[in-house]
Amino acid sequence: MSLHARPLPSATRRRWLLWAATAALLPAAAAAQGKAPAAPAARVPLLRVHMPRRGGTRLVRGRLQAPAHGVRDYLIQARAGQSLEVELETLAPGASFKVFGPHQKDALFMSEFSALPLWQGRVAADGDYRVRVSLNAVQRARGESMDFILRLALRPT
Helix, strand or coil: CCCCCCCCCHHHHHHHHHHHHHHHHHHHHHHHCCCCCCCCCCCCCEEEECCCCCCEEEEEEEEEECCCECEEEEEEEECCCCEEEEEEEECCCCCEEEEECCCCCCCCEEHHHCCCCEEEEECCCCEEEEEEEECCHHHHHHCCEEEEEEEEEEECC
16 A cells, blocks of 8 residues: 655635644734733742841842743832832842832833832832742743842831
8 A cells, every 4th residue: 555645725725824833923012012821830939038027128049040040029018108128139130120019910110121220119008918939931941040139128218
């Protein structure tokens, strides 16, 4: 028995080509919209930073190692009216941090859109403020690491 390849009808061939082109473009389209392709959600390591009751400054030294540990969260309990200051010191060019208020999904501040890795703000509500330190997507994909110092200051008003 001999197997000979028969050409596909032109309509079928167009459908296959359209399907292949669409499948190839989906990850790029998701990235362009700022959405990553669906992947299992990884747990972000979380560390509570205990601040003195009247405020003060804490230095937190850390290391991020991609891909598994490219992000870390720090929680700071604050009261409404206090002033919170966050500064990230590192030699890694793509390192960044975000500040989230209590029960908020949208960041109050994202350092990747700022000229300085520093944020100061008045705390609007009582609760846990989260600071997320991370490597950028390119660094995570390359498996790079980063040593950093996170300076957290909480001051009464």
